[in-house]
Amino acid sequence: MIKEIKKTPMILLGLIFISIGLNWFLLPHDIAAAGVGSIGHLVEINFSINRSLTVWSINLTMLVMAALFLGKLVFIKSVIGSLLFPIILGFVPMFALLSSHFISLIIGSLLFSLGVYSLYSVGASNGGITIPPIIFNKYFRLSISKGLLLTNLIIIFFNYITFGLLETAFVILSIGISTLFITILTNFKPVVHDLAK
Numbered sequence: 001m002i003k004e005i006k007k008t009p010m011i012l013l014g015l016i017f018i019s020i021g022l023n024w025f026l027l028p029h030d031i032a033a034a035g036v037g038s039i040g041h042l043v044e045i046n047f048s049i050n051r052s053l054t055v056w057s058i059n060l061t062m063l064v065m066a067a068l069f070l071g072k073l074v075f076i077k078s079v080i081g082s083l084l085f086p087i088i089l090g091f092v093p094m095f096a097l098l099s100s101h102f103i104s105l106i107i108g109s110l111l112f113s114l115g116v117y118s119l120y121s122v123g124a125s126n127g128g129i130t131i132p133p134i135i136f137n138k139y140f141r142l143s144i145s146k147g148l149l150l151t152n153l154i155i156i157f158f159n160y161i162t163f164g165l166l167e168t169a170f171v172i173l174s175i176g177i178s179t180l181f182i183t184i185l186t187n188f189k190p191v192v193h194d195l196a197k
Contacts (some may be wrong), residue, residue, distance in 0.1 A: 003160060007080075007122040007123070007124060007152075008080060010118060010119075010121070010122045011080055011081050011084065011118075011119060011122065011124050011125075012084070012088070013115075013118055014081070014114075014115040014116070014117075014119040014126070014183060015081060015084055015085050015088045015089075015115065015119070015126055016088060016092070016115070016116030017111050017112070017114050017115030017118060018035070018037065018085070018111070018112055018115035018116065019037070019085075019088045019089045019091075019092040019107040019115075019153045020092060020111055020112075021107070021109070021111030022035075022041075022089065022092075022108065022112065022113060023089070023092045023093065023094040023095075024036045024037065024092075024094075024095065024096070024097040024108070024110035025096075025098070025104040025105070025107050025108030025111065026038070026099060026105070026109070026112070026174065027041050027094060028094060028095060028096035028097075028104070029096060029101050029104050029105070029170075030163055030167055031104070031105055031108065031167070031170050031174055032103075032155060032158075032159055032162075032163075032171065033053035033109065033112075033152070033155060033159075033170070033171040033172075033174035033175050033178070034093065035112065035116075035126070035128050035129050035130065036054075036055050036058050036059065036077065036085075036126070036127065036128025036129055036130075037051070037055060037056060037085075037089050037128075038155055039052040039055075039128070039129075039154075039155060039158070040052065040053075040055045040058075040060060040089075042155075042158045042159065042162055045047070045135065045162060046162060051089075052086045052089065052179075054091045055086040055089060055128065056086050058127070058128050058129075059082040059083070059085065059086065059126075059128055060082075062078075062082065062127045062128055062129075062131040062132075063075060063079060063093075063127060063131075065084055065131055065132075066078050066131050066134075069123070069138075069139075070134060070135060070138060071133050074134065076175060077123045077124050077125070078125045078127055078131065080124060081119055081124045081125050081126040081127060082125070082126060082127030082128070084126075085127060085128075087124040087167065099177065101170070105170055105173065105174050105177075108174070109174045109175075109177040109178045109181070110177065110181055112178055112179075113177075113178045113181040113185070114181075114185075116130060116148075116178075116182060117182055117185045117186070120144070120186075129148070129151040129152070129154070129155075130148070132147065132150075132151045133146075133147025133148050133150070133151060134147070143183075143186075144182070144186060146179075148178070148179060148182065149175065149179045152175045155171065155175070156168060156171055156172060156175070159171045165194040
């Protein structure tokens with residue numbers, strides 16, 4: 001546990017990248033494409049439930065899944081990021097840093113990918129939908145990037161219901177960019193597979 005706590009600075013950096021990508025670039029333009037934070041945004045729009053509450057609920061559920069299917073070590077690796085993420089996401093103010101929808105999509109997707117990779121590089125995650133890909137990787141040998149793409153199909157579905165076809169197309173593009181960028185990073189330094197060991 002002490003060893004995992006020492007990784008907190010890198011975990012914080014990854015969470016900050018993710019939160020900035022969401023709150024400054026993606027979510028202000030209603031591009032809800034990136035992980036559990038986007039699910040929280042969609043739930044808040046549809047049901048007026050505070051997004052941090054949704055993120056907390058999903059992350060706690062995913063931590064239980066990590067403990068059940070991945071064991072104590074992965075649970076410990078995930079718990080710090082899972083508990084800190086809703087706090088940092090709520091702390092970073094939401095506003096559109098750029099007026100361009102498309103440029104915000106590109107930058108936000110890259111920041112989200114860099115944040116997820118930063119977490120994976122120290123064997124951590126921010127919980128949420130980053131947990132199922134580790135389960136898929138362990139039991140089905142599905143790559144982390146493909147696992148993220150698979151779980152993001154849920155977000156694509158809810159975007160279509162909430163915003164319609166055009167915004168869903170932007171979401172699909174954002175997820176595609178994130179998947180490609182994470183694939184490039186993991187091919188360069190494939191550290192994420194250590195998560196499932």
